[in-house]
Amino acid sequence: MNRVTSTEYDSPVGPILLTFVDDALVRLHVAHDGLDIARAEIAQRLGVVPEPETSAGRGLVAQLDEYFDGARRTFDVALDWRFVRGFTRAALEATLQIPYGEVASYGEVSMMAGVPRAARAVGTACASTPFSIVVPVHRVVRADGSIGEYGGHPEVKQYLLSLEGDAVLGETLRASA
Structure with missing residues (x-):
């Protein structure tokens, strides 16, 4: 049990x-x-x-x-994928490849998942993720660069993207000083 x-x-x-x-x-x-x-x-x-x-x-x-706090870029936790099947899992696993502080379009993620032209299916996968934040679906944006709805809470997606962008910028500034 x-x-x-x-x-x-x-x-x-x-x-x-x-x-x-x-x-x-x-x-x-x-x-x-x-x-x-x-x-x-x-x-x-x-x-x-x-x-x-x-x-x-x-x-x-x-x-x-x-x-x-801007100090962690990836998570070290085992994931139980029981609620995720097929292409949805492939799409979510592909988002793990998007570097911290960067974004990829739904179309780019569909190519990373091995199914070109499945951008809408990537959107569905991101919307239904059971692993928000840990699996960084917030890094997936529309082809025009706009962030999208993020489960009806675009302010959360904007916060996460800004958090990561600020951490990367701070690191870059420290490195160039």
């Missing part, structure tokens, strides 16, 4: 519910509608109410703190 646990994280973009099956992240949910609703949704999907707090949760909380 798998152990299902969750940890709450108070982020600059809103409350986040981190849910793990054993020690693998199954969902990072920015709970715009509240943590209670996020808990109920994941309990329904998994068929079990998660237990509170885990060492894996505390580890990811520390990494998220570093990320939001």
Whole structure:
């Protein structure tokens, strides 16, 4: 029997519910509608109410703190892909290749995922990711460079892109000084 646990994280973009099956992240949910609703949704999907707090949760909380401080560029956490299938998984895995502080278009990601001209499917994959922030779908933009909706919260996407851009700029300025 798998152990299902969750940890709450108070982020600059809103409350986040981190849910793990054993020690693998199954969902990072920015709970715009509240943590209670996020808990109920994941309990329904998994068929079990998660237990509170885990060492894996505390580890990811520390990494998220570093990320939001501009000190972390990638995450070191096992991912449980049970809610992701087929091309959606390929698209999400392709977003992991987009460097910190940079962006790629939906079309570019579709090529990286091995299915050229599947830009709309990439958009659907990004919108349905169970691993927001950790799998950087916020780095995927429209072909014209505009950022898009980001699940109805473009302000969150703009915040994440600005956070990364500012960290890269600060590093560049320090290196040239």
